[in-house]
Amino acid sequence: MEIKTIGIVGAGQMGNGIAHVMSLAGYDVLLNDISQEALDDAMELMSNNMARQVSRGKITEEDQTAALKRIRTTQVLTELGQTDLIIEAATERETVKQAIFEDLVPHLQPHTILTSNTSSISITRLASRTDRPEKFMGFHFMNPVPVMQLVELIRGIATDEQTFAACKDVVDKLGKTAASAEDFPAFIVNRILMPMINEAVYTLYEGVGSVQSIDSSMKLGANHPMGPLELADFIGLDTCLAIMNVLHDGLADTKYRPCPLLTKYVEAGWLGRKTQRGFYDYRGEAPVPTR
Numbered sequence: 001m002e003i004k005t006i007g008i009v010g011a012g013q014m015g016n017g018i019a020h021v022m023s024l025a026g027y028d029v030l031l032n033d034i035s036q037e038a039l040d041d042a043m044e045l046m047s048n049n050m051a052r053q054v055s056r057g058k059i060t061e062e063d064q065t066a067a068l069k070r071i072r073t074t075q076v077l078t079e080l081g082q083t084d085l086i087i088e089a090a091t092e093r094e095t096v097k098q099a100i101f102e103d104l105v106p107h108l109q110p111h112t113i114l115t116s117n118t119s120s121i122s123i124t125r126l127a128s129r130t131d132r133p134e135k136f137m138g139f140h141f142m143n144p145v146p147v148m149q150l151v152e153l154i155r156g157i158a159t160d161e162q163t164f165a166a167c168k169d170v171v172d173k174l175g176k177t178a179a180s181a182e183d184f185p186a187f188i189v190n191r192i193l194m195p196m197i198n199e200a201v202y203t204l205y206e207g208v209g210s211v212q213s214i215d216s217s218m219k220l221g222a223n224h225p226m227g228p229l230e231l232a233d234f235i236g237l238d239t240c241l242a243i244m245n246v247l248h249d250g251l252a253d254t255k256y257r258p259c260p261l262l263t264k265y266v267e268a269g270w271l272g273r274k275t276q277r278g279f280y281d282y283r284g285e286a287p288v289p290t291r
């Protein structure tokens with residue numbers, strides 16, 4: 001079955017990036033969020049990001065105009081039932097995702113494929129709450145979506161071959177590279193990346209280094225494009241903590257214990273770039289370390 005229309009749930013940093021690349025690849029996109037403000041912000045951000053791509057010669061102005069025309073927004077989740085493929089990219093909380101899929105199910109066409117952009121949560125468990133576990137899988141983009149080459153594709157226990165092939169075809173049409181991961185907590189990228197970020201927070205917590213020295217060390221000493229604390233702020237500290245909790249609960253090993261300092265930042269509402277404060281304070285001209 002050929003996929004033509006894509007529904008995206010959640011217009012945060014991932015939802016807007018996914019809508020951006022899907023529309024440029026020629027798909028009709030219906031973007032949903034509970035907040036009209038989030039939908040308006042996403043449209044503005046996509047327009048700005050595409051304008052930058054135009055100015056760098058990566059796409060033409062015609063590409064940008066045509067892509068933006070292919071995106072519709074809605075606060076009514078059930079309208080997404082008319083699309084061929086749904087990618088859920090709402091907050092990393094299992095109860096939120098389950099409620100979204102439960103609301104969607106009665107409104108889906110028989111052929112609609114359901115996927116989640118979850119960073120860590122069991123695909124098999126999410127699928128089991130729907131009417132179509134065979135047409136359900138993980139479709140995990142990396143941040144920032146327009147720049148990062150990888151998409152992790154995760155089969156749940158019941159995912160069928162046609163569903164996997166249809167999603168792989170979409171990844172190919174985006175010009176990105178698919179990696180297949182088994183359905184275990186946090187899959188491949190976050191199973192490896194998130195304990196490193198958590199360890200960087202422990203390094204800060206134990207006073208081994210400051211925010212600046214930890215980030216500089218990993219940038220200059222290990223050639224990482226961003227330091228681990230800068231990257232944590234970029235991902236969102238709430239998302240980082242949620243992933244560590246899934247690893248800790250799902251693998252029952254103390255080596256995945258979330259650092260209490262990470263928990264404290266999240267409890268303070270200091271979630272990183274999206275709230276303007278995390279391991280750095282972004283409210284001034286240049287980011288200032290908060291420790």
Ligand SMILES: CC(=O)CC(=O)SCCNC(=O)CCNC(=O)[C@H](O)C(C)(C)COP(=O)(O)OP(=O)(O)OC[C@H]1O[C@@H](n2cnc3c(N)ncnc32)[C@H](O)[C@@H]1OP(=O)(O)O
Nearest residue numbers: 049052056119141142143144146147189190225226231235
């Ligand atoms: C948590 C999960 O579940 C999984 C994850 O996603 S984990 C996170 C994975 N992501 C990473 O590890 C990102 C690590 N960081 C990087 O790779 C780089 O710092 C970065 C690509 C984000 C920025 O690179 P940089 O060189 O510092 O900055 P900058 O020059 O501004 O950007 C590089 C290019 O990306 C583009 N870019 C950056 N953000 C963009 C966005 N949101 N949309 C479109 N283009 C963007 C820039 O326009 C620029 O393009 P050109 O090459 O044409 O100039």
Ligand SMILES: NC(=O)C1=CN([C@@H]2O[C@H](COP(=O)(O)OP(=O)(O)OC[C@H]3O[C@@H](n4cnc5c(N)ncnc54)[C@H](OP(=O)(O)O)[C@@H]3O)[C@@H](O)[C@H]2O)C=CC1
Nearest residue numbers: 010011012013014033034038089090091092118119143235
């Ligand atoms: N950040 C990252 O680097 C990556 C994140 N992911 C995953 O992508 C998903 C989204 O993350 P991200 O974009 O960073 O998160 P954000 O916090 O930026 O965005 C989440 C969006 O979902 C909205 N939302 C919450 N509940 C609902 C709902 N019931 N229906 C519709 N929209 C809803 C939120 O609205 P409001 O703000 O009003 O609550 C918000 O606009 C998560 O599962 C995350 O793990 C995957 C790869 C990388």
